[in-house]
Amino acid sequence: MQKQVGIIGAGISGLIACKYIKAKGFHPIVFEATNTIGGVWTKTLNSTILQTPKVMYQFSDFPWPSSVTQDFPDHNQVLNYIKEYAQHFDLIKHIKFNTRVEGIEYQGPSMEEIQAWHLWNGTGEAFNTKGKWKVSVTDTQKDSNSSIEVYTLDFVILCMGRFSDVPNIPEFPSNKGPEKSALDTAMECSTVNGVDHPCKVLYKTEHWILPDYLPWGIPLAYLYLNRFAELMVHKPGESLFLSFIATLLAPLGWVFSKFVESYIDRKLGLSKVGMVPSHSFHREINNCLISTVPEKFFDKVEEGSIVLKKAPRFWFCKEGVVVDGEASPLKTDLVILATGFKGDIKLRNIFVSPTFQNLILGSPNSVLTLYRECIQLKIPQVAVIGF
Numbered sequence: 373m374q375k376q377v378g379i380i381g382a383g384i385s386g387l388i389a390c391k392y393i394k395a396k397g398f399h400p401i402v403f404e405a406t407n408t409i410g411g412v413w414t415k416t417l418n419s420t421i422l423q424t425p426k427v428m429y430q431f432s433d434f435p436w437p438s439s440v441t442q443d444f445p446d447h448n449q450v451l452n453y454i455k456e457y458a459q460h461f462d463l464i465k466h467i468k469f470n471t472r473v474e475g476i477e478y479q480g481p482s483m484e485e486i487q488a489w490h491l492w493n494g495t496g497e498a499f500n501t502k503g504k505w506k507v508s509v510t511d512t513q514k515d516s517n518s519s520i521e522v523y524t525l526d527f528v529i530l531c532m533g534r535f536s537d538v539p540n541i542p543e544f545p546s547n548k549g550p551e552k553s554a555l556d557t558a559m560e561c562s563t564v565n566g567v568d569h570p571c572k573v574l575y576k577t578e579h580w581i582l583p584d585y586l587p588w589g590i591p592l593a594y595l596y597l598n599r600f601a602e603l604m605v606h607k608p609g610e611s612l613f614l615s616f617i618a619t620l621l622a623p624l625g626w627v628f629s630k631f632v633e634s635y636i637d638r639k640l641g642l643s644k645v646g647m648v649p650s651h652s653f654h655r656e657i658n659n660c661l662i663s664t665v666p667e668k669f670f671d672k673v674e675e676g677s678i679v680l681k682k683a684p685r686f687w688f689c690k691e692g693v694v695v696d697g698e699a700s701p702l703k704t705d706l707v708i709l710a711t712g713f714k715g716d717i718k719l720r721n722i723f724v725s726p727t728f729q730n731l732i733l734g735s736p737n738s739v740l741t742l743y744r745e746c747i748q749l750k751i752p753q754v755a756v757i758g759f
């Protein structure tokens with residue numbers, strides 16, 4: 373009988389997974405909690421554009437249409453491109469919309485047996501005839517008490533995305549967190565507030581933000597986004613030879629880093645506004661933390677309509693926000709927490725088994741320990757894409 377593969381999420385990762393699983397002759401089911409495809413690209417701000425040059429953000433078997441001429445298409449163009457991809461490869465019919473996966477539970481060999489395997493799934497193959505995943509789903513259009521439906525699957529691919537659903541809300545001293553009345557006021561202010569009131573941006577750490585991908589006229593990809601540049605990076609568990617090469621190339625890495633840093637500082641004037649990071653660009657790009665800055669952002673800082681303020685800690689008071697170390701509070705009517713999401717917690721919580729929950733996260737503060745960024749070797753018949 374044909375193996376049944378389930379994919380959770382119909383963003384870019386889920387659609388790509390679906391396309392390739394189909395190409396292998398399977399008939400995957402894609403569970404999507406919302407009523408549409410595209411994931412994060414369905415709910416962006418109006419001004420969001422792609423921050424990666426489009427040639428580096430394209431399906432290898434489905435180029436951007438010639439009608440998209442910009443190097444950095446806007447969010448509507450990105451979403452249309454994703455939709456065209458799904459239509460072109462006839463993926464929509466595989467998707468169960470409005471279907472949220474509540475949890476996945478493994479049934480088969482015992483946990484002790486699985487943890488003793490020397491090869492992934494016991495055999496090193498994707499499938500294991502003895503084990504299945506029970507995938508519990510609910511219909512998001514019905515009320516929360518609606519009955520749970522259970523699918524039995526041979527393989528599950530988790531494509532749930534990192535940047536949504538579980539917000540990363542900073543911790544505040546007790547009784548100094550955001551209060552209901554403050555949130556209500558914020559709601560009202562957001563409707564009536566004009567552009568004349570300066571927006572204060574509080575941040576903890578300075579980051580290297582790119583004005584463009586051409587430092588001093590040289591494409592960034594020549595310096596960093598290629599196989600040679602990978603040799604400059606020390607990796608966990610690397611061989612002695614690769615470790616030696618990375619050490620040997622360290623001075624070159626330093627030169628590349630200074631080259632890009634000097635360009636960013638010159639172009640954006642980070643020194644003028646005290647925003648030069650204490651770490652190197654080399655470290656920033658290797659941690660995948662690079663982002664681009666909206667055009668004219670620092671002009672706004674200079675003219676005073678955006679105020680940047682370093683705030684290692686802050687909390688709320690009646691007048692607004694108190695920044696640690698400052699005598700008077702920042703009078704603030706609306707606070708927007710742009711503090712990201714906890715994608716790793718979302719990933720952890722999809723597993724019912726505490727053992728798998730711990731395995732997928734690895735040790736605290738470490739990156740996910742996934743082989744080739746998609747397989748946890750002690751979790752059978754599961755792959756993760758997009759983390």
Ligand SMILES: Cc1cc2nc3c(=O)[nH]c(=O)nc-3n(C[C@H](O)[C@H](O)[C@H](O)COP(=O)(O)OP(=O)(O)OC[C@H]3O[C@@H](n4cnc5c(N)ncnc54)[C@H](O)[C@@H]3O)c2cc1C
Binds near residue numbers: 381422531
């Ligand atoms: C504003 C913004 C701009 C970005 N710009 C860039 C860029 O320029 N370059 C770049 O490389 N990356 C960018 N990214 C990163 C972006 O997240 C990825 O490029 C990519 O779109 C992620 O796709 P994904 O499918 O992995 O996740 P998502 O797009 O998050 O899709 C996940 C899908 O899974 C569904 N889902 C989640 N949980 C469940 C569940 N339990 N049951 C059923 N369905 C579920 C969600 O509804 C969603 O549809 C940006 C992200 C954001 C937020």
